Amino acid sequence: MxxxxxxxxxxxxxxxxxxxxxxxxxxTTVGRPSFAWAVPAALFFALFAIVPLIMVAVLSFMxxxxxxxxxxxxxxxxxxxxxxxxxxxxxxxxxLLTVLGVVLQTPLSILLGVWAAGHQRNRAVLxxxxxxxxxxxxxxxxxxxxxxxxxxxxxxxEATWLFGDGNLFGEQTTAIGVLAFVSTWQFTPFHTLIYxxxxxxxxxxxxxxxxxxxxxxxxxxxxxxxxxxRTSMITSMILMIVGGLTTFETVLILTxxxxxxxxxxSAYYMYDKAFKSFDYGIGSAIALALVVAATIxxxxxxxxxxxxxxxxxxxxxx
Amino acid sequence: MxxxxxxxxxxxxxxxxxxxxxxxxxxxxxxxxTRQDYAENGPVSLPDSFTLDNFTxxxxxxxxxxFFNTLVVTACVIGIVLLLVPxxxxxxxxxxGRATSAIFRLFLLGLAIPAQAVIVPMFYLISEAGLYxxxxxxxxxxxxxxxxxxxxxLSGSMRDISPELYEAMAMDGASPxxxxxxxxxPLSRGxxxxxxxxxALQAWNGFLFPLVLTQSDSTKVVTLGLYNFQTAHGIxxxxxxxxVVLSMVPILLVYLFARRALVQGxxxxxxx
Numbered sequence: 385m386x387x388x389x390x391x392x393x394x395x396x397x398x399x400x401x402x403x404x405x406x407x408x409x410x411x412t413t414v415g416r417p418s419f420a421w422a423v424p425a426a427l428f429f430a431l432f433a434i435v436p437l438i439m440v441a442v443l444s445f446m447x448x449x450x451x452x453x454x455x456x457x458x459x460x461x462x463x464x465x466x467x468x469x470x471x472x473x474x475x476x477x478x479x480l481l482t483v484l485g486v487v488l489q490t491p492l493s494i495l496l497g498v499w500a501a502g503h504q505r506n507r508a509v510l511x512x513x514x515x516x517x518x519x520x521x522x523x524x525x526x527x528x529x530x531x532x533x534x535x536x537x538x539x540x541x542e543a544t545w546l547f548g549d550g551n552l553f554g555e556q557t558t559a560i561g562v563l564a565f566v567s568t569w570q571f572t573p574f575h576t577l578i579y580x581x582x583x584x585x586x587x588x589x590x591x592x593x594x595x596x597x598x599x600x601x602x603x604x605x606x607x608x609x610x611x612x613x614r615t616s617m618i619t620s621m622i623l624m625i626v627g628g629l630t631t632f633e634t635v636l637i638l639t640x641x642x643x644x645x646x647x648x649x650s651a652y653y654m655y656d657k658a659f660k661s662f663d664y665g666i667g668s669a670i671a672l673a674l675v676v677a678a679t680i681x682x683x684x685x686x687x688x689x690x691x692x693x694x695x696x697x698x699x700x701x702x
Numbered sequence: 703m704x705x706x707x708x709x710x711x712x713x714x715x716x717x718x719x720x721x722x723x724x725x726x727x728x729x730x731x732x733x734x735x736t737r738q739d740y741a742e743n744g745p746v747s748l749p750d751s752f753t754l755d756n757f758t759x760x761x762x763x764x765x766x767x768x769f770f771n772t773l774v775v776t777a778c779v780i781g782i783v784l785l786l787v788p789x790x791x792x793x794x795x796x797x798x799g800r801a802t803s804a805i806f807r808l809f810l811l812g813l814a815i816p817a818q819a820v821i822v823p824m825f826y827l828i829s830e831a832g833l834y835x836x837x838x839x840x841x842x843x844x845x846x847x848x849x850x851x852x853x854x855x856l857s858g859s860m861r862d863i864s865p866e867l868y869e870a871m872a873m874d875g876a877s878p879x880x881x882x883x884x885x886x887x888p889l890s891r892g893x894x895x896x897x898x899x900x901x902a903l904q905a906w907n908g909f910l911f912p913l914v915l916t917q918s919d920s921t922k923v924v925t926l927g928l929y930n931f932q933t934a935h936g937i938x939x940x941x942x943x944x945x946v947v948l949s950m951v952p953i954l955l956v957y958l959f960a961r962r963a964l965v966q967g968x969x970x971x972x973x974x
Contacts, residue, residue, distance in 0.1 A: 415872035415881055419801035421793035425786040425849060426805045432824075432846030433815055434808070439823035450825075496718060499711035513722055514715075515965070519953045521907030523925040524946050527932050531732075531939045531946075532725055532745065538939070539728075542744045569721065577965060630816040633909050637929060651818045658822050659914060668822045675819040682814030 437675065443668035450662050461669040470645050470653060471670070477560070478649040482628030484564040485571070486621055493572050493620070497579025498609055518573040525570045526637035533562060556646035559639050563647060566634055571627060575620045582616035583609060618688045626678050650674060732943045733757070740940045756944025760931070764919055765948060768927035772906060775841050775923060779905035780898055782845035783852050787897060790849075791856035792886055796868070796878070806857075812850035817843075817910050828915050835917045843911050848904050852897040859893025860886060895963040899956060903964070906953055924949045 444461055448454035465471045496514070517525065532538050533552050540550030552558040590608045599607065632651045635641060641648035641656065648656070650670055658667025728745045739751040794806045824843055825834075833839030863886065871881050887894075909925045916922060922930070931945050957964065 415868065415876055415878055417789075417793050417797050417878035417882070419793060419797055419799045419805065421789040421797065421878070421882075422802055422805045425790035425853070426808060428782075428786055429809065429812060429846055429849050432843050433812055433820060436820035436823035436827060437815060439826065440820060443822060443826070448826075492714075492718070495711055495714050499715050502711075512961070513719060513726075516726065516954075516957075517722060519903065519957050520950060521909065521925050523907070523909050523928050524949050527928050527942060528725060528729055528946050530932065530936075531942055532728060534939060537741055537745070537937070539745055542746060569725075572718075626814065626816070630818050632818055637932065651816075654818060655821075659825075664822050664826075671819045671822055674816065678814050678816055678819065679811070682811075 440668045440671050440675065443665060444672045446665050446668075448664040450664055454665070457665065461665045465666065465669055470648060471650075473645060474648050474650045474653045477647060478629060478651070481560065481563060481567070481631065481649060482625055484560070485567050485628045486624045488564060488568045489572050489575055489624055490617070490621060492568070493575035494579050494610075494613065494617070496572065496576040497581075498583045498605070500576060500580045501583035514576070515573045517570050518577075520570070522570065522633035523637065525566060526634045529562070529566045529569070530638050553639055554643055556643065559643065559647050562638060563631075563634055566638065567628070567631060570634075571624070575624070578616050578620045579613060582613050586612040615688070622681055622684060622688070625681050629674060629678055629681075729943050729947060732940045733947045735940055737938060737940050745939075756940045757948060759938075759941045760945040760948050763927075763931060763935075763945075764922070765924070765927055765945060767920065768922050768924045769948075771837060771921060772923040772925075774837055775844065775908070775912075776902050776905040778837075778841040779845045779848060780901050782841070783848050783897060783901045784894070786845075787849060787852045787856055788887060788890070788894070789882070790853050791860050791890075791893075792878075792882055794853065794857045795860045796881075806853075809850045809853045813854070815847075817847055821910060821914050824911070825914050834915060835921050837916075837921055839915045840908070840912050840921075840923070843915075844905050844908050845901075848897075848901040852901060855896050855900065856890065856893045859896070860890050863889050892963065895960060899960045899964045902956060903953065 443454065445456060445458060446454040447457045447460070500514075520528075533540060535541065535549075535551040535553070538550075540547035540552060544550060552562050586609060590612070591604060594604050594608055630651055631649060632655065635647055635649055635652045636655070639647040641652050651674060654667050654670035654674070657670065658664050724746075731749050732740055732745060733756050734752055734754070735749040736751045736753050736755070739749060743750065790805075790809075793802050820843075828834055828839040828843070831839070833842075867885055867889075868881060871885055876884070907925065908923070909929070912921075912923045912926050913929070916926070928945055928949055932942055935941055
């Protein structure tokens, strides 16, 4: 299966061997755990993730101010949202930021990942620094960049030749640019890791064959490496899309949705409606729309990446 | 031929190094400078003053308490994950029943649920349960949202255990329980440390649940402390960056010790 070839765990050599071993005849079910072992985790998860997920659907048809009891209002929230220019704008902004994220991060992380998978002498040292953004909370990253890009005391005030008057947060274009840049800064290392693992798993035979045929480095990259990264590319892009749809802290801290509503993406609008305007019904409706979008995308992840087939492909091993 | 250095990629990686290194330098340098020095000489210059006031300032505005709260949240989340996920992963890998594969599917689907999606009903549930503004009200949902990824990582590592070992134990008449404690748990130490690091990162960096589910200073966590500090002292950039650096220290320490576990765990996320 292709999932074996692109396995992203080069260090786990034993894993590959065990996968290649022919299926051992498993005649007995003696000593196999019952599903009861999975029940506590499933119950806990159901209570804190699945139940709220069902509730969000119910609440989206209710009006609730957080104090009095929720009241059924039918599709009122939905029709209000459909007529709300800020909501429509927020969907457009969410899509824009998501696409920008994918376009900026994909080429960058493929290049860095392939580079890091090779035999570079200084890689170990550099990769420690590279991956630091991965560890930081979105809060810390956003606060850091808000400070670095401060119009009066930050880098723009120093480099006016590059930033003009320096107030990057005062205008829609630059504010969106900052948001896309900060997300790229934070998440590129993660996607680099995905590609690094995948690039290491490309069978060396392919490169050896290409070299015999006289293919140069760049032809090898475009004709072997890139096609071999296809599965990881799809997974990584889908993770970027789900991440893009749910960006929140970055917007809350860097722009507060502003100037005006110029960077009010849907997730921020949901927070604003529910927890600032105390209109939890509308908030739920926006949240539900986000869930539906994220679920559709991750169903695609599961299909494409073969997560759901993992069990059957491992049948012989387990 | 492939061993020849790749200059183009090397140059690209140097650009990235600057993009990551420069902000980190500015941050660290600013943290050790006085406010006047930073304002007069700008962020990129070399510091001409040295002070630790930016750190003490953060502690004066309550960061000690926030650290303690975050520590409690993180420890409890790790505890819950370690209690629930190993049996779950064991069942996913070893049980043949349809119920187990349904549960596995539930968790796969759960990977897709963003915290924003459930925050309104979570606020309702936690308030109804009387846990609003209580650390337990933050711990429970945070732990729940660590489960899907942890289950995926740990079941991946449990699959590496050779089937012969199970069969040998089954031959000796070992119960699933004995296999779990004497075979599976000792052999999944790598996977266990990955899920510990992963959950710790999630809990330490969590923002939305604390933002919505807590209110008072006594339940505030570090990320919220940062957010409030920014709103209140936005102009005091060295002070603010001092707080940012403080918030990172524990995670960087964990990273130094557990880099392998973390990087491998994250690598396994997308490549399969």
